Amino acid sequence: MAAKNHVENVAIVGAGGNMGSYIVKAMLKEGKHKIIAITRADSSSEMPEGLTVKRVNYDSPDELAEALMGQDALIITLSGIAPPEQQMRLVEAAAAANVRWVMPSWFGPDGKNESLRIDTMLDGHITPLLKRIEELGKSSWICLACSFWYEWSLGGGAWGLGQVMYGFDLRNRTVTFIDDGMTKINTSTWPQAGLAVARLFSLKEKPDGPDDKSPALSQLKNDYVYVSSFLASQKDIFESVLRVTGTKEGDWQAKYVDHEERYDEGEKQQQAGDRMGFAKVLYTRVFFPNGDGNFEAKYGLHNDILGLPKGNIDDATKAAFEYGQVPL
Numbered sequence: 001m002a003a004k005n006h007v008e009n010v011a012i013v014g015a016g017g018n019m020g021s022y023i024v025k026a027m028l029k030e031g032k033h034k035i036i037a038i039t040r041a042d043s044s045s046e047m048p049e050g051l052t053v054k055r056v057n058y059d060s061p062d063e064l065a066e067a068l069m070g071q072d073a074l075i076i077t078l079s080g081i082a083p084p085e086q087q088m089r090l091v092e093a094a095a096a097a098n099v100r101w102v103m104p105s106w107f108g109p110d111g112k113n114e115s116l117r118i119d120t121m122l123d124g125h126i127t128p129l130l131k132r133i134e135e136l137g138k139s140s141w142i143c144l145a146c147s148f149w150y151e152w153s154l155g156g157g158a159w160g161l162g163q164v165m166y167g168f169d170l171r172n173r174t175v176t177f178i179d180d181g182m183t184k185i186n187t188s189t190w191p192q193a194g195l196a197v198a199r200l201f202s203l204k205e206k207p208d209g210p211d212d213k214s215p216a217l218s219q220l221k222n223d224y225v226y227v228s229s230f231l232a233s234q235k236d237i238f239e240s241v242l243r244v245t246g247t248k249e250g251d252w253q254a255k256y257v258d259h260e261e262r263y264d265e266g267e268k269q270q271q272a273g274d275r276m277g278f279a280k281v282l283y284t285r286v287f288f289p290n291g292d293g294n295f296e297a298k299y300g301l302h303n304d305i306l307g308l309p310k311g312n313i314d315d316a317t318k319a320a321f322e323y324g325q326v327p328l
Helices: 018-030 061-068 084-096 114-119 123-136 150-155 190-200 234-245 259-271 276-286 295-299 313-323
Strands: 009-013 034-040 052-056 073-076 101-103 140-145 174-178 185-188 223-226 230-232 253-257
Touching (some): 009 018, 018 034, 018 190, 034 061, 061 084, 073 084, 084 123, 114 123, 114 276, 123 140, 140 190, 150 185, 150 190, 150 313, 174 259, 185 190, 223 295, 253 259, 259 276
Parallel strands (some): 009 034, 009 073, 034 052, 101 140, 140 223, 174 253
Antiparallel strands (some): 185 230
């Protein structure tokens, strides 16, 4: 019998979270995978229907490895405040269980850009992790660079954090533009990012032969996959907000801030123990006018390889209002 050349068994950590739930939904719709959710033994999170749940002690390497036995891929989606050692334990367990593919919890900006990783304080979370995966030699990693999630970054959730992310307070109709608000960055919706993961792990693992030019996972191993719903500036987003709300510019209070000033302000907030300072640093740095937020210009996108649909920014903006619990 021919050896299997596709990913079938997939374990997901964080299946009940924002990103994880969209990955599960897309994978179930594609219908090509058997999915298990790995969760803490004491977790009360609700899991999407259609997958097997394995509850484990995250502090037990043996339990984690046992839960991952027989899995072809491990997809990790963790909270941004999860301790780095949690993800490290997961990738070590994946190696012990001979899991061939690991997708770390990245889902962010251009991970190949070292200065960007360092300035956003993300380097310490991802670089040691990727090195460890390669040192162990049992798994290949693939990170999804989808940049910021549009609904989260614009809507800000019930806490109204959009003002420190994309600069919008939708409820109070205020916007803070970084510089002139014209710097374009890549951004992705949750459904688009979820579909990208599902389509990625639906690719064959290796080409069928020397003449097979179709995409395969082996061509993407130990690398970043770049996807995006839109390339948009804050002004582009503002125009979409005006369209979906039927408001005019004069209905909003706008101000402009220098990118370096806002970045420094975020650093000071963080040093003072204000977590919002980290978000301000992270988002402001990606909006620097040096093009670091536009990874599409550097590498192109994997959208076509994965068969991703073109996004509609106004539909995404409506979803951001819904996520932020702000009536249109």
